[in-house]
Amino acid sequence: MTAWNLRPIASALWRNRTGALLVAFQIAIGLAVLVNAVYIVKQRVEKISRPTGMDTANMIFVASAGFARDFDYDASWREDIATLRAIPGVQAASVISNIPLSGGGSSSGFQARPGETNPEKTVPGNTYLIDEQGVDALGITLSAGRAFEPQEILPPTPTFDAASQAIVTKAFAKSLFPDDPNPLGKTFFDGLSRPITIVGVIEHMHGAWVSWDKLDHVVLFPRIKTGPSAIYVVRAEPGRQDAVMREIEAKLGDSNPGRLMRWVRPMSYFIEQSYLDDRNMAIFLVSVTGVLLAVTALGIFGLATFNVSTRIRQIGTRRAVGARRMDIVRHFLVENWMVTTAGVVVGCAGALAVGYWLSVKYQLPRLDLYYLVGGVLAIWLIGLLAAWQPARRASAISPAVATRTV
Amino acid sequence: MLEMNGISKIYRTDLIETHALRNFSLKVGDGEFVAVTGPSGSGKTTFMNVAGLLESFDTGSYKLDGADVSRLSDEQRSRLRNEKIGFIFQSFNLIPDLDIYDNVDVPLRYRRLAAKDRDQRIKSALEVVGLSSRMHHMPSQLSGGQQQRAAIARALAGDPRFLLADEPTGNVDSLMARQVMDLLEQINEMGTTIIMVTHDPELARRAHRNVHIVDGQISDFRPYEPRAEIEAAAVAHGPAPMTMTPA
Numbered sequence A: 001m002t003a004w005n006l007r008p009i010a011s012a013l014w015r016n017r018t019g020a021l022l023v024a025f026q027i028a029i030g031l032a033v034l035v036n037a038v039y040i041v042k043q044r045v046e047k048i049s050r051p052t053g054m055d056t057a058n059m060i061f062v063a064s065a066g067f068a069r070d071f072d073y074d075a076s077w078r079e080d081i082a083t084l085r086a087i088p089g090v091q092a093a094s095v096i097s098n099i100p101l102s103g104g105g106s107s108s109g110f111q112a113r114p115g116e117t118n119p120e121k122t123v124p125g126n127t128y129l130i131d132e133q134g135v136d137a138l139g140i141t142l143s144a145g146r147a148f149e150p151q152e153i154l155p156p157t158p159t160f161d162a163a164s165q166a167i168v169t170k171a172f173a174k175s176l177f178p179d180d181p182n183p184l185g186k187t188f189f190d191g192l193s194r195p196i197t198i199v200g201v202i203e204h205m206h207g208a209w210v211s212w213d214k215l216d217h218v219v220l221f222p223r224i225k226t227g228p229s230a231i232y233v234v235r236a237e238p239g240r241q242d243a244v245m246r247e248i249e250a251k252l253g254d255s256n257p258g259r260l261m262r263w264v265r266p267m268s269y270f271i272e273q274s275y276l277d278d279r280n281m282a283i284f285l286v287s288v289t290g291v292l293l294a295v296t297a298l299g300i301f302g303l304a305t306f307n308v309s310t311r312i313r314q315i316g317t318r319r320a321v322g323a324r325r326m327d328i329v330r331h332f333l334v335e336n337w338m339v340t341t342a343g344v345v346v347g348c349a350g351a352l353a354v355g356y357w358l359s360v361k362y363q364l365p366r367l368d369l370y371y372l373v374g375g376v377l378a379i380w381l382i383g384l385l386a387a388w389q390p391a392r393r394a395s396a397i398s399p400a401v402a403t404r405t406v
Numbered sequence B: 001m002l003e004m005n006g007i008s009k010i011y012r013t014d015l016i017e018t019h020a021l022r023n024f025s026l027k028v029g030d031g032e033f034v035a036v037t038g039p040s041g042s043g044k045t046t047f048m049n050v051a052g053l054l055e056s057f058d059t060g061s062y063k064l065d066g067a068d069v070s071r072l073s074d075e076q077r078s079r080l081r082n083e084k085i086g087f088i089f090q091s092f093n094l095i096p097d098l099d100i101y102d103n104v105d106v107p108l109r110y111r112r113l114a115a116k117d118r119d120q121r122i123k124s125a126l127e128v129v130g131l132s133s134r135m136h137h138m139p140s141q142l143s144g145g146q147q148q149r150a151a152i153a154r155a156l157a158g159d160p161r162f163l164l165a166d167e168p169t170g171n172v173d174s175l176m177a178r179q180v181m182d183l184l185e186q187i188n189e190m191g192t193t194i195i196m197v198t199h200d201p202e203l204a205r206r207a208h209r210n211v212h213i214v215d216g217q218i219s220d221f222r223p224y225e226p227r228a229e230i231e232a233a234a235v236a237h238g239p240a241p242m243t244m245t246p247a
């Protein structure tokens, strides 16, 4: 370790500590922010990229609003659905009550036993009304049971949207019947204690609200949405989404003068809207962290550059008495490493404190220590890179400056 | 010990070429004490830099300690400087952020000597220059003469074959200058070859031999009679250890 000169470098550094301490402080803040920001961003990215259970890449939603006084909702949706199903490239189309992952929808509480009064045993579910092609149009996978049959589809009701049959997600069934691995055929009850039989189990599906922890509690009923506004879900064959959307606009746009085609939108539109806050937060944190790291790197670079330019003669003297170029590079990298490490030590404490505060204040999961280790390595690397150029410059100083500089 | 033949060194800037050394040849024997004199700008420092492997040269050959050193890599030159050559600078060149002990330690660390060995060398070098009691002082806490003695300790600690001093007394008063000179003589007597640039005729006279440089070349004209010749003349025996090759 002799040639690393740790002790003399440290003691010389300590004699000129003001600038070094400022940079170390900057590094500490940089580390604390970096680690927590990356951790939060990672959680947001994970949230955004969770599997939805649906074939979101090929789904299209269509909204129609009947406005004419003599508008015949029943005839209208039947005609629209027939038209949609006849468009080439359409795999399936269904009337649907709400758009999953759109931030709008309906939910109800359900119970395993009729007349259950314990609110803790009421299991909430995102409810959707679909027709016999609904399962296909959503692109969901049934792990047990079957989709609805055409004759099971009930007409719209203005009152309550339940039915006596349902297709539910595994997660919903598990909450309802925690001890029963096979819920198919079992009966559960709505808020009015009306029995509902499970005819199909969905492997996994997301409901309406992306930040709700019961997002994967979904209950599908065989019923047509109440008019006069209709929403249709259409699933295109892979790669044909755009063509199908154009075709829908052309076919449905003026097929019925009694209603307005409000929009035709891909599923991705709604997902983007729902995750906008999460995305913006992630982008914001990444930008702020990036700027902070750039400023930190600049601080390290500035300190190293200053140290080199104020020590030209010292460097020449070291070279004259036998330091190789490599020794000079190492001298400055070691010195810089000491500064970053001082910052890193303080920064670790800061990162843990910020992480603790976030976890208490925003109920975020506690900071994962791997992130701290990663952050420390990243800061060390940034420090090395930032000091590299000044260190190289120092090593290029000629030993002759020892005799030439006064 | 040192043998230069037909060395030339040209500094090129955008405007002019300076021939700092022209066809410069010089031999210095083992254990000699040579004083280099000459007017300002004549090439003394350039000669010292070339001799000390701080700078390269354009033509000619240079043998140091019997080995050709004209075509060495930067790393090999660093190593030779570290092991064979000690430098003493006009403005001391102590590192201001290190105490005297650590300053003397600098070349020893680059030689990767073990801690115990370094400690011994540092202490005995500081003893020789009479600064043992000041080893934990910072350079700024010492007088100019003391700083120069500390710098001499740094040059000595590595046991160099060969000591190069460019106006070592240029920044100290005449009393201190004499002390520094005493010290150099003492070191020379222990066997170290010394080449010293000086403007002080009195100090130059104390060397074995004087080399006078004018305009990048060794001049025949000798302004001072060096001690060795005076002694040789007086005692009339013992050949002066010098070989001067005027260009």
Ligand SMILES: Nc1ncnc2c1ncn2[C@@H]1O[C@H](COP(=O)(O)OP(=O)(O)OP(=O)(O)O)[C@@H](O)[C@H]1O
Binding pocket: B011, B012, B013, B018, B019, B020, B038, B039, B040, B041, B042, B043, B044, B045, B046, B047
């Ligand atoms: N780096 C350089 N670039 C260009 N010219 C240089 C450089 N160093 C020295 N010179 C020139 O080379 C010549 C010899 O300079 P040198 O320093 O060797 O003189 P010197 O004899 O040591 O003078 P002094 O007694 O004033 O120290 C001078 O003309 C000087 O201007």
Ligand SMILES: [Mg+2]
Binding pocket: B044, B045, B046, B166
């Ligand atoms: Mg000079």
